[in-house]
Structure formats: structure tokens, C-alpha cells
Amino acid sequence: MGAQDSAALEREALAWLVRITDEDATAAERAALAAWQSQSPAHAAALERARGLWGALPPAIDGLLRSGALQPDGFVHRPAPRIGRRAFLGGAAAATAAAACYLVVRPPLELWPSLSELAADYRTGVGQRRDIVIADAVPVAMNTQTSIVLRPAMPGLDRFELIAGEAAIDATMLKGKAVRVIAGDGSATATAANFSVRCDGPATSVTCVAGNVRVAVADQEVMLGAGQQVVYRRGGLGAVTAVDPTVVTAWRSGYLMFRKEPLDRVIAEVNRYRPGRIVLLDATLGRGLVTARFKLDRLDDVMIQVHEVFGARVRNLPGGVVLIG
Incomplete structure (x- = not known):
């Protein structure tokens, strides 16, 4: 199951919990939730994650748990790792080491940074922005929830990797060298340009504000001019489109x-x-x-x-x- 499908199931699970915790919830609605949960292990797992989030409302969840209506493995066709009542009511001591590791690698609903983001050389938190300089020559503006890892320089080329988030790079003043941003399954390289790179899970977008930027994925390559954007994934480059750089970079203001x-x-x-x-x-x-x-x-x-x-x-x-x- 892809990340988008998983996120959609999480939203559905939360919608079910909104209905089931209402004072007017009926036995038929509880039975319908049981049927939804039993459709697949992915549905059951999504409900587990939603219940962990819904732990912010302990009385409602506690009542459902006592009634047995939402037992974590009561309606699945195949056994799933059981997370006990204390775990999704906030009792960290009851969570297993495997579950804790999973939540660090894949945070539910992206509520906190992943392990790779936490290990970055530079990182911004939710709502934070930060200005840094790469290799003492390349100004980089980091947007919210952005993680950057420095990579060894090559002759005439400074490099860094955008693990997640968004970065605006000012390469207009570089002399005799270029800067390369590695992101996702590709890279963006420029010698005299102002551009931004954004990495959203499997998709990476590169927007050229001024100058020219070369974007490469595997054996595919495209040159962007000012006001142009391209999105790429593992499958390759998408079509080049015209964008308004003012909208794309509004966060900087x-x-x-x-x-x-x-x-x-x-x-x-x-x-x-x-x-x-x-x-x-x-x-x-x-x-x-x-x-x-x-x-x-x-x-x-x-x-x-x-x-x-x-x-x-x-x-x-x-x-x-x-x-x-």
C-alpha cells in the first residue's frame, strides 16, 4: 500500500472515531466500524494509528475499550501486533520496542520527524525557518520541517541533500563552481541561478526563480528557465510547467x-x-x-x-x- 492510500485510510479511521465517540452512536454504527476494520490488515492498522491519536480524549476511548467495541485485534482476519489499552491512552511504558521503532521511522499522520530527518546536519521544526550558508558560499533558506545533510564537495561543485521539506538556494554569486541539491531520486544543479527545491515524500519539485537550473533523474535531464517548474519521481521527470515564483516563494515573506x-x-x-x-x-x-x-x-x-x-x-x-x- 502506498503512502497516499495509507494516509487516506488514516483519515477514514479518524472519521469513524468521530462518529463512534458521539453520544448518539448506535450499535449499528459500531457494527459498521467493525466491518470496516475487518476489510484488511491495512484497515486495522489505520484504526490503531487513529486510536493512538484519539488518545487525546481518554474518557471516550476508555468507554469504548471497556465495552469491547474497539478491541485492537477483535475484528481482523489475520493476527496483528496487539497494542494494549495503556499504550493508546498515553502509557509509553506499555508500548513495545518494535512499535516505538516503527513510529520513529514512520510517524502517524507526520506528527513528528522521521529518524532520517532527526539525523540531519541542519533541521527546522514545525513553523520554523532558518538561513544557512553551505560551504561558506551558497546561501540557503530553509522552510518549515526541512532537513538537510551535507555531502562531500567535488571539484568545482558544492553539494547537499534535501531529505525532506523545502529549500531556497541563491547560487547567483557563485564564481567558478556550481551547487547541486540532491533530493529524492534526482538532483538540481546551477551555477548562476536562484531556485527552490521541495521534497514531499516520493515527489520532488524544482522551481527556477532566476537563471537556469539543470534537473536530472536517472538518464533524463531538463533545463529550467525563470518561472518554470518540474516535478519528478522515481519513474522520471514530469512535464515542465509555468508557475508564478511569487506564489511558490511566498513563505519567505x-x-x-x-x-x-x-x-x-x-x-x-x-x-x-x-x-x-x-x-x-x-x-x-x-x-x-x-x-x-x-x-x-x-x-x-x-x-x-x-x-x-x-x-x-x-x-x-x-x-x-x-x-x-
Whole structure:
């Protein structure tokens, strides 16, 4: 199962928990949840992760556990690692070492950094931005939740790897050398350019703001000019598209800008900058288009506008978790 499918199941599991913890939840709804959970081990695992997050509401979860309605391995076809009641009520001592390792390597809903991100030479946390200089010559602006690992320089070439997040690179003043950003399954190289690289799981995007940037994946290569962007994955390079660099780099001025973007993409972007997690439970709502500009230090305005414009129900949970739909 891919990362997108897994994330979709996690959202479905959270939607089920919203319904099942309601005071008016019926026996039929509990039975429907049991049927949903039993569809596959992936469904059962998604429910486990959702219940761990839902541990922010101990009384509701405790009541369901006592009733036996949500036993972790009660409705799966094949045995799954059992996580006991104390584990998803916040008792860290009850969690197994294997489960702890899994949560570090693959954080649920990306609520904390992965192991590779924590081992980076430079890293920013949620909502943080940082300016660094690579090899005393290349200014790099790091966006939120960004991790960079330095790589040994080559003759005439400075290198670093973008593990996750987004970096804006100013290579306009380089003399007699180039800079290469390794990200995902490819790289971006420039000698006199201003560009940004963003790594989102399996997808990496490179945007040229000024100058020219050479983007390479395996045996494929493309040269970007100002105002152009390309996205690549393991399968190779996508098509070169025209973009507005002002929108792409708005974060450097303290803003997020959207122009006719689906709400689900807006929510995904906002989640990079704020603690906790906004979870969109209604897929239909997620297709609504948004044109807006939000200040990075006032991102709770997003929930206000979603409620006012789309009429969506907004439910705030502890830990910065917000359910919309």
C-alpha cells in the first residue's frame, strides 16, 4: 500500500472515531466500524494509528475499550501486533520496542520527524525557518520541517541533500563552481541561478526563480528557465510547467498564497506550518477551490474561513488536532 492510500485510510479511521465517540452512536454504527476494520490488515492498522491519536480524549476511548467495541485485534482476519489499552491512552511504558521503532521511522499522520530527518546536519521544526550558508558560499533558506545533510564537495561543485521539506538556494554569486541539491531520486544543479527545491515524500519539485537550473533523474535531464517548474519521481521527470515564483516563494515573506487550489491541498500545505494536524474528513469538501493569502503567524484563520466559506463543521481536539467535515 502506498503512502497516499495509507494516509487516506488514516483519515477514514479518524472519521469513524468521530462518529463512534458521539453520544448518539448506535450499535449499528459500531457494527459498521467493525466491518470496516475487518476489510484488511491495512484497515486495522489505520484504526490503531487513529486510536493512538484519539488518545487525546481518554474518557471516550476508555468507554469504548471497556465495552469491547474497539478491541485492537477483535475484528481482523489475520493476527496483528496487539497494542494494549495503556499504550493508546498515553502509557509509553506499555508500548513495545518494535512499535516505538516503527513510529520513529514512520510517524502517524507526520506528527513528528522521521529518524532520517532527526539525523540531519541542519533541521527546522514545525513553523520554523532558518538561513544557512553551505560551504561558506551558497546561501540557503530553509522552510518549515526541512532537513538537510551535507555531502562531500567535488571539484568545482558544492553539494547537499534535501531529505525532506523545502529549500531556497541563491547560487547567483557563485564564481567558478556550481551547487547541486540532491533530493529524492534526482538532483538540481546551477551555477548562476536562484531556485527552490521541495521534497514531499516520493515527489520532488524544482522551481527556477532566476537563471537556469539543470534537473536530472536517472538518464533524463531538463533545463529550467525563470518561472518554470518540474516535478519528478522515481519513474522520471514530469512535464515542465509555468508557475508564478511569487506564489511558490511566498513563505519567505511570511505568507502562504493559493490561487484556485483545492481545499485538500490547502489543508496539506497548512499542516506543514502548524503544530498538531488538520484532518479533512469530507473528500467532497476537499475539492472546493480556494484563492487566499494567509499569514504564517495566523494560520488558525484558515479554519475560520473554511467554516465561513464552505459551512464545514470544525472540531478542535487537544494537541492542535482539528477535524474538518
